[in-house]
Amino acid sequence: MIDEKTTTPYAALLLRLGLGTLALAHGALLKLGTFGLAGTMGYFASIGYPPVFGAVVAFAEVLGGIALILGVWVRPVSLLFLPILLGATLQHSGNGWMFAGKGGGWEFPAFWTLALLVQAGLGAGAYALDPRRLLGSRRAVATA
DSSP states (O other): OOOTTTTHHHHHHHHHHHHHHHHHIIIIIIIIIISHHHHHHHHHHHTTSOTHHHHHHHHHHHHHHHHHHHTSSHHHHHHHHHHHHHHHHHHHGGGOSOTTSTTOOSHHHHHHHHHHHHHHHHOSOTTOOOHHHHTTOTTOOOOO
């Protein structure tokens, strides 16, 4: 039985931590660590995008991943990730369905897109930092 008052906030927390960790790892370890900023920007240029998009995506993944892990601005961050993931899905669509295939298929970015939509719908869940409280607002309220 699903008890929305006791299990849903923890399910949202687990999803948030998973998505945040994946985004942070993808941005920091893969794009900045493995490929480097210049390599990431070069890759974006090689597939027809302005090179600066590589930097924007890398830093968005790092900062957005940290925000999700901490539970700060979870709904807007989840929604702001959508153009990145839709672009990734389209970029990988010509490589088939399986992400394990040559060039990576579209299954992983498509699933990630759906998971971000679910996160945006659920909200931050348990143990999230409330940005209003961090900024000193008296009207801070706990959100699940």
